Each structure stands twice: as C-alpha cells, then as structure tokens.
Amino acid sequence: MAEEPKNARRFAAEEGRRFMSRALAAAGLPDADADAVAEAMLFADLRGVDSHGIVRLPTYIRRLRAGGINPRPRIHIARESDATALIDGDNGMGHLVMGFAARVAMEKAEARGVAWVGARASNHAGAAACYAMMPLARDMIGLYLAVANNNHMAPTGGVEPLLGTNPIAIAVPALEEPPVVLDIATTAISFGRIRNAADAGESLPEGLVMDYGGRPVTDPKQADHALLLPIGGYKGYGLALMFSLLGGVLNGTATGRDTVSIDEANAPGNTGQAIMALKAANFGPIDEFKRRVDTVARDLRGSKPLPGVGEVRYPGLQGHGTAAERRRSGIPIRPGFVAALNRLAADLGIAPPALL
C-alpha cells in the first residue's frame, strides 16, 4: 500500500489538502464540505492508502459535474433508535455521509455503550480506516464496512461477478503505542497491486485472479476483464457477502445484480456502508484496557521474526509510520498523475497543486 511510485514527485500535505478542497468547491461543494472531504482524502494519502486519496479526485469531480453525485445533499437521519440509526446520504459524497454517520454512532455509543449506524444513498467514501479510526479519540473501538461500487468477485464455485471487494476496517485504541488499525479488502489482491505488477512488467502468482472460465490469470494486464479471488477461498467470499448484507441490503442499497458501477458518471451509486462504535470503558477501566493493548502490540513487535524480516508489525503500524514520514517529507505522486491534476485544475479554473 505504501510502496513509493516510481520517479515520484511530492506535494506537501497541506498543499494537497487545499488543492483537493479548491477542486471540490469548484465542482459545487460548499466550502466546509469541500474541506471535510479533502481532509478525509488526505488521510488516505498520508497513511499510504494511495489508491483511495487524491488519485480518486478526477473521478469524484467527473461524477459531481455529471450529476452522479449530489454536491449539496441533505444528509439526515432517516430512522433511529437508542443505539441504531439509518442515515440517508441524499447521494452526497461518501466522505460526508460517513463522517455524519460516525458522529451519530459516537454520540449514541457515548450514551448507550454501543451503536450501529448504516447509510444508504451514499457514495465512495475513500479509505475505510478513516471512519473506523474516528471513535479512537473518544476511547471507542470503531468498525466500518462498505459495499464496493464494482463487482469483481464471484461466489466460490461460480464465475459471475456478484460481489465487490467489500472492505472492513477495525480500529482499537492503545495507550502509548500507535492504535491497532486493520483496513482490508476481502479480495486476495487489490487493483492497485495489480497495476503495480503491470507497471513493473511482473506476472501475478496463481490464486489471486481467474478468468470467467475459472482459469488462473497471471498477466496483470488481463485482470481488468477477470475475477478477483477472495481471501481464503469460501471464507473471504462469505465475509464479502456478509458485508454486502450488513452494509448494503440492510440499509436498502444496491448490491449484487443491482450494483451501479462507479464508472457510470451520471448514475447515483446508492452505496451502502455501516459503522459501529463501542465504548471500551464499559468493559473495564479504560487505561487498563489500553495498557493491555500496548502489551499485545509490543509482544507482537518483539516476537521472533522470520529469517530476513527486520521486525514483526501489527496492523496500523506501517500506516502510522508512513503518515509521520509524509507529514514531514510530503506525499509522493506519479509523474503521469501530475499531468492529470494539472489538466483538472485548468478545467476547473483553479490553481494546480504546487509540488515540492
């Protein structure tokens, strides 16, 4: 995820955030909303989730301008109970919808101990960890799941793409160590990695991609018209399906055969997501819990590595380190994409991002 693009240029985090905000405002978002989306997108770029940050800007802008996303949505609670809510995103940017959903979840969890908040009429919301991590500041555990906007996975035993790469993120607060943050898709490989392999002229190992006849695909250039295999065979298929039911069907959104591709710029996606916040202090003294998480984190880091491995890591550690480094040294960006951003800026009549 945090592999450096070849011959990368860099932009300063704050410059990137301001550019994304300018672009979103130029596409019709109110300033405060443009800022909030830019912040969530920058989160991905900082933590090394390079596939979910600024590289998505052209697609978002295209969809905003074509009417596929509503730039001025009335995001609201459609249904609620003491510890649950269903958010109607009114086809707004997913980052805004899930930011709203996370705030509702945290408020309810503060009062009741746990809350589950689903969203319908949402859109792509960027990096899953962004929302799972929001409850951390309130000493809560966060869990986020989403229904992906394209179907690239077939059920085990089948060849029809009825499921997406449906991701899950879970974040757990620690005391002195960086929080434990898992952010994974349910497919064995991401398109980002496939693209990297294609760029590097490498072939893919078997077991990650197959064609519609069930034959293994090892040429990364063929992967666009093929199926991504789930992690652990039927286990990953089952997880993807469950996230589709919990994040999509439960909220009344498009899944399976009804999925609207993110590539259809003018069609509302009716994306579904869900977030859970769980108040850790309800299970024991909060500092004791966080200290025990520290111990687990240190036990893992201090455990015996495989030959050739420097240090064992735990989920979230690499993203934490990448964010610290990128705040200092800037965020790398592919040369080809610099040109795309400059074209986008010209098109929107705004200043392009200054590079370092």
Next chain:
Amino acid sequence: MAEEPKNARRFAAEEGRRFMSRALAAAGLPDADADAVAEAMLFADLRGVDSHGIVRLPTYIRRLRAGGINPRPRIHIARESDATALIDGDNGMGHLVMGFAARVAMEKAEARGVAWVGARASNHAGAAACYAMMPLARDMIGLYLAVANNNHMAPTGGVEPLLGTNPIAIAVPALEEPPVVLDIATTAISFGRIRNAADAGESLPEGLVMDYGGRPVTDPKQADHALLLPIGGYKGYGLALMFSLLGGVLNGTATGRDTVSIDEANAPGNTGQAIMALKAANFGPIDEFKRRVDTVARDLRGSKPLPGVGEVRYPGLQGHGTAAERRRSGIPIRPGFVAALNRLAADLGIAPPALL
C-alpha cells in the same frame, strides 16, 4: 466440514443429545445445564461442524472432573449499560456462558436496536454459528467471535505462535431461503482437515502450514508442531488479532502470551468471546429486508457455476442441508471414536449411546 468419516457408524440425533446430557450430568452439571450444553453440542454435529460436537465430549469431561471447568458456575452480569454487558462466566462451560450472553444481547437489542455483550472467565463454547444464529428467531442479525484456546498462528512476518484460529460467525435471517450463516476460523486450514489429509495419506498444498523456520509444511503429520497460516496473509492475521482484542483483551481475558491451552485439564482457560445482536427491523420493514436476502441468496444459487460445479452455494446452505439429512438419518461417527465414547460411558457409569 461435513465430509463423512470413513466407515462411519451413526447415532440418532436425540440419542446423541441424551447421551451427552447424561455424561455432563454425571460430571457434575445440573440437569438443565447438561441439557443446554448437549443441545449446543448437537447443533454442531447436526450442521456438520464435526470438530465441535460430540468429539469434544471427552475433553470437556476431563476438564470438568479435573477442576479445569466449574460444573456449577454463577454466570452473571459483571458490568452493563443500556446496550452493552460484560458477562462473568465463573469458569463454567462456554456453551452456558454464551447462551446466557446471547439472551442478554437479544434483550438489550430488542430495547435499544443493537447490543454488544462480551464474556470473560468462559470456556470453549463449541460451534460459533450456534450463538450467531440464536438472534435469527427474533429477526435479528447475530455476530459472534471468540479467542481460541490454543495459539497456532504467528503474526505475519514472524514465527512465534501468539494467536489462535480465532473464529467469527455472522448470521442473517432470510424469509423463505435458509438463513445466510458464515462460520469461519481465520486460519487457511483447520486441524480437522489436516487430520483428514493425514488419514487419507494425502499431502497438504503449500501455503497452509509452515514450520517455525518459515518453511512450508506439506506432511499433515508434521502439522501438530507447526504454524497454521492465516487466510489472505496479513489480512487473516489482522482479523485474528482484532477478534483477540474484541473478544479477549476488551473483556479482560487471557490472550497472546497468557493463553492457557485447552489441553491443561485442570487450569481455568479464562476464554473470551463476544456476541452482537442487531435488530433488522430498525432499518426498514422486516419482511422487505428478509425478502431481499432471499433474492441475494437465489441470485447466488442461480449464478453460473465453474465447470464441474453443480450449483453455487452460499454460506450456511450446506450446514442447513446437512442438518436436515442428519435429523433423518442420524449423525456419522468414526469407529475409533465409538470405542472412546464407550470407555467414557463406562468410566462415568452411564449407558453408552445406542448406534443405528
């Protein structure tokens, strides 16, 4: 999971349930508790989770008699809020602790929409799906996770067994179709399958088991002294770790380096588990939701299969079919294990199970 043992004998479901109940009562459980545990164990045998039903009886009995499990626990709520609770299992049978936890979760979810209930001082509870499915009868979605009692998984990049096969189960109600029920461990292969390979004289494919030096293990007979690899590499490692934090560390139970092996008959395991119940009607009309789950289920079943595959399945379908078949024809049991059960019966001074 539902592979038939070779040369299997069979016992009728009700006969198996009564035998397990007799044995547990003889080991000190009150009759009602013995019945409840036997029922939960039979659930596993019926659904084809053969590794988590009657085959566990000798271990449970040994631990009950050695003082490793408390036969007459005071299972109680140690902490609670509107939508959360921490159950103290008082070192009772895990089946009783998690049955109690599930009831608390469903009551709270009925009132608040969702509930998260953790357990400490619990023990092995059998099949994960058993508890995730309890909320189905009340039109709730169930989610269960557990910290396994033995560490067989190393963190990715490491070789120290600091994590278990920590399972998750999620159950979603449908209207006319069998419910969607996922029940998976976070390792790529289970010991049950490894044993099957050993019995059949087959070798294991690479990528499932490795030795403490990181080398692949393909001889199933070597797997007892080796590491089980997680599903999807670091993804499965991350999931196992998260379930350990959510099911164990949050509840103040033994995890990581502190894990007590289930093989130490006289040591309380302080096992941790958690269950969530989510009231589906809070997100829209319940029948509409369940009908949409039916549609997803039928779309999957009706989708194009791989060459050589009869029908595409969804999680829970096979277990549902196995249970129906086994209620009719009885539950298969390995010949070698029949002898073990007869010895156990003699030892406890109870009648052995009648076989079909």
